Amino acid sequence: MNRILFLIIMLYLVFPSAFGQYMVAVGGGDPVMNASTRDTIAQCDIRVKYELKFMPDTLKRDQYKTQAMVLRMNTKGVSQYQEYGNFRSDSVSAARTRNGKIKLSDTNEAIKYRTKARDNITIAKSWPEKSKILVKEIIGFDGTFYYTENKPEFNWEIDFSQTKEVAGYVCHAAKGTYAGRDYQAWFTTDIPISDGPWLFCGLPGLILEVSSLDEEFLYTCMSIQEDTGLIMLRELDTAFKTTRERFLKAKERYKVNPAAGVAAMVEAGKLQTTMNLKNRKPRAYNPQEKY
Secondary structure, eight states, X not given: OOHHHHHHHHHHHHOGGGTTOEEOOTTSOSOEEEOOOEEEEEEOOEEEEEEEEEOSOTTOTTOOEEEEEEEEEOTTSOEEEEEHHHHHHHXXXXXXXXXXXXXXXXXXXXXXXXXXXXXXXXXXESOSSTTEEEEEEEOGGGOEEEEEEEOOOOOOEEEEEEEEEETTEEEEEEEEEETTEEEEEEEETTSOOOOOSTTOOOSSSEEEEEEETTSSEEEEEEEEEEOOSEEEEESGGGSEEOOHHHHHHHHHHHXXXXXXXXXXXXXXXXXXXXXXXXXXXXXXXXXXXXX
């Protein structure tokens, strides 16, 4: 992907509401743009950093990728889960926003923290209601989509006789099932918050490690620290509300052929590139939710 197209895509991902809306400062100074909107949903108390190890292609079972993820939550059970680089980027842009505007130089600084994430996903638990979750993601150039539904049921079977130390905490074992996969989880009652990475929840303590029994997904706690910041959802007012089924189908289409959205913009005359975006080989996609 050429550099100009890459920068356009990154700008769109970081500040979709400001895409193409520049206001040049008087005197030729640092250009200014509309900042992303943010909804504060809760005060944060704890930040947990996880390493996600996953298998992108089930035909290449010896090849894994890793990604840093972060879960920010409070003692009341409200939480937000996202890719760690995206969290750092959002933190920079939020801190440097003034009166709904942000300088282009600050936008560029925020972009630096964004890594090549597997998902630009945000998951809020116990929000907008205690029994609900909200899942939001930028799905290529189709835009940002979200859905809300009841918290998932894993039908956990707890075994307090099995213990294991994870990140310095004594954890107990539990096995559960969700969306076509079986999981082994390790949770600690020392942090009595029913939460965990990704969609995991429902145990009498924080999940610090969890893996699919087919060894295709593994989440491991790397650190736990105090966090007194705000838990915020970005760009929710401009996102498209949908259903979980449509959300997953749109995500699969993009993952299999990520260039399709760019090609559509080129054909519509909204973007120019010398890249050949047609007849590309479909990419391998191994969704964590099989149905």
